[in-house]
Amino acid sequence: MLEQLREALLKEDRQALAELRHILNTREELEDRINPIIEEHLLELEQNFPNTYVSVVQKLIDQRMKQKQDELINIIYPRLGIMVRKYISSEVRMWMERLQENIRRTSRSVFWSRRRRSAAEIIVDSSPSKVEEVYIISHESGLLLGSASSAETVDKDMIAGMLTAIKAFVEDAFKRTDEELQGIRYGGYEIMVQNFFNYYIALAIAGSISEQERDELAEKILLFAAKELNYDLQEPNPIFYAKMKTQLEAYFISPSKITAQ
Amino acid sequence: MISKKVVITGHFGVGKTSLFNRFISNTFNEKYLTTIGVRVDKKMVTIDQQEISLVIWDLAGEVSQEKVPRSYFLGASAIIYVFDLSRPATFSRLQDDLQYIQTVLPNVLIRKVGNKKDLVSDETLQNIYGQTTPHYFTSARTGENVEDLFHNIARALLSPTSDPL
Numbered sequence: 001m002l003e004q005l006r007e008a009l010l011k012e013d014r015q016a017l018a019e020l021r022h023i024l025n026t027r028e029e030l031e032d033r034i035n036p037i038i039e040e041h042l043l044e045l046e047q048n049f050p051n052t053y054v055s056v057v058q059k060l061i062d063q064r065m066k067q068k069q070d071e072l073i074n075i076i077y078p079r080l081g082i083m084v085r086k087y088i089s090s091e092v093r094m095w096m097e098r099l100q101e102n103i104r105r106t107s108r109s110v111f112w113s114r115r116r117r118s119a120a121e122i123i124v125d126s127s128p129s130k131v132e133e134v135y136i137i138s139h140e141s142g143l144l145l146g147s148a149s150s151a152e153t154v155d156k157d158m159i160a161g162m163l164t165a166i167k168a169f170v171e172d173a174f175k176r177t178d179e180e181l182q183g184i185r186y187g188g189y190e191i192m193v194q195n196f197f198n199y200y201i202a203l204a205i206a207g208s209i210s211e212q213e214r215d216e217l218a219e220k221i222l223l224f225a226a227k228e229l230n231y232d233l234q235e236p237n238p239i240f241y242a243k244m245k246t247q248l249e250a251y252f253i254s255p256s257k258i259t260a261q
Numbered sequence: 262m263i264s265k266k267v268v269i270t271g272h273f274g275v276g277k278t279s280l281f282n283r284f285i286s287n288t289f290n291e292k293y294l295t296t297i298g299v300r301v302d303k304k305m306v307t308i309d310q311q312e313i314s315l316v317i318w319d320l321a322g323e324v325s326q327e328k329v330p331r332s333y334f335l336g337a338s339a340i341i342y343v344f345d346l347s348r349p350a351t352f353s354r355l356q357d358d359l360q361y362i363q364t365v366l367p368n369v370l371i372r373k374v375g376n377k378k379d380l381v382s383d384e385t386l387q388n389i390y391g392q393t394t395p396h397y398f399t400s401a402r403t404g405e406n407v408e409d410l411f412h413n414i415a416r417a418l419l420s421p422t423s424d425p426l
Contacts, residue, residue: 141266141336142301143316157264157316161301165318168332169298236264 071230073197078225085219129213133204134248135160136229142168143236145199146244150253163191163202194221201225203252224251262305264314265418266336267411270329270362271343272351273322276376279401280343281319284411289402296321299333306415313415326358331365339370339414344393347380352393370417372396374410379403 023029065072133153136146142164147156167181180200184191192203192214201221209217228247269277278296282288285302300319305312318337323329334340340362344352352375359371375389378400386398396413399406 138336140332141316141338142318143264143266143336155303157303157314158301161266161303161316161318162299165299165301165333168330172330172332238262 070198074199075226075230077197078222078229081222082219082226085222089215129205129207129209131203131217131252132206133159133202134252135163135202135204136244136248137164137200137202138236139164139195139198139200144241145236146241146248148245148248148253149204163193167193167200192217194218194225196225196229199229220251224248262312262314263419264303264316265338266318267315267339267341267414268318268320268334268337269341269343270320270326270334271322271358272324272345272348272354275322275343275345275348275351276401277322277341277343278319280341280374280376280399280407280410281317283401283404283407285317287404289404304411306412308412308416308419311419313419315411315415325354326361334362334365334369337366337369338418339372340366341372341374341410341414343374343376344395346375346377346385346389346398352389355393370414372410372414374399376401378405 023033130150132151133149133156134147135144135156137143137160138145142161144157144160147160149156153159163184166184170181171179180193180195182193182195184193188207190205190209192205192209194201194203201224203217203221205217224247228244228251269281271277273295274293278294278300279289281300281302282290285304296319298321301316302319303314303316305314307313318333320329320333342355342359342362344355355373359373362369362371373393373395375386375393375395375398378386378398379402381389389395390398397406397410399410401407
């Protein structure tokens with residue numbers, strides 16, 4: 001009798017409980033019920049995020065930027081360089097094309113199409129250039145942060161120091177704070193310098209180098225910096241130095257070794 | 262291995278390059294050849310089995326440190342301010358010069374060095390010590406205290422908690 005009474009009283013509850021258990025244990029059933037709620041919340045978050053969280057996020061970004069200012073500049077600097085370089089290259093190319101087109105139209109002569117090669121072009125072809133040394137040098141201290149070379153040369157720390165001293169002297173002597181030394185030429189050698197925020201990269205190139213090659217190397221340096229030098233580079237670090245030696249060799253000394261770009 | 266930049270500076274003719282040569286190559290030249298711009302070389306020093314590479318910048322002498330290109334000092338971990346014990350004019354501006362260096366490099370390790378010790382008497386040394394309180398009296402000619410000076414700097418740079426002055 002008591003059992004019957006209990007059955008009668010609890011029947012509905014038991015059914016509801018079984019149904020609830022079924023929903024909880026069946027993924028599809030649960031998803032059907034929960035997903036609309038989550039979606040609703042996500043939509044609400046998406047719509048109200050700026051009002052609720054933007055100041056918190058902004059504060060965090062500001063803090064991070066202040067703490068890692070040098071690191072951020074080191075990341076942005078080469079990327080900005082690539083953009084500016086691409087823009088200038090494309091403008092110059094367009095200007096050259098327009099100029100050539102004008103010359104072709106006005107002259108209508110075979111002279112231009114059969115022009116002689118300039119002496120500079122012949123010299124460049126006869127002595128191909130080769131990157132023999134690469135250095136990453138701290139702007140301020142002149143200490144060597146990384147290097148690679150195709151042969152053993154004189155002390156690299158000394159070269160880095162002297163190069164920085166020459167650079168500092170030239171920049172100081174001409175009192176031009178907005179311009180920096182970009183290269184040194186001596187005989188059949190050239191030292192190409194690419195400046196970044198707190199370091200610079202110098203390439204020692206043997207042989208004659210054409211403007212196009214110079215352009216390509218400059219672009220390669222920017223790519224290298226953007227990809228490999230996203231650090232706050234101030235002090236020399238032996239682990240970093242060892243890593244850079246391999247990377248610099250792959251990029252500049254034996255470029256065929258580059259695998260992943 | 263750790264690398265640190267050390268700058269040797271001071272009035273002209275005080276023996277900066279002689280100290281540099283004595284430390285780097287253990288040589289001394291009686292002829293005076295003025296330094297043009299700057300010379301850079303390095304030497305490894307071992308302190309308690311720890312190696313440190315001292316990259317030394319030997320600057321051309323100037324009457325006042327304010328005339329030295331500021332960029333030569335940047336990034337230096339230590340400054341050796343050299344004066345000539347036999348020429349008082351070379352340490353008459355010592356305080357001003359050190360003050361200037363400290364404005365360029367606030368926490369840099371500075372060593373005041375009275376050079377040409379072999380040219381002055383003990384009495385003169387006592388007098389100069391009272392005026393300038395140098396860290397070292399050296400003689401690039403005889404090599405006296407030169408190694409000690411650079412080893413002291415290397416040790417201080419390896420344990421940077423020590424007092425810069």
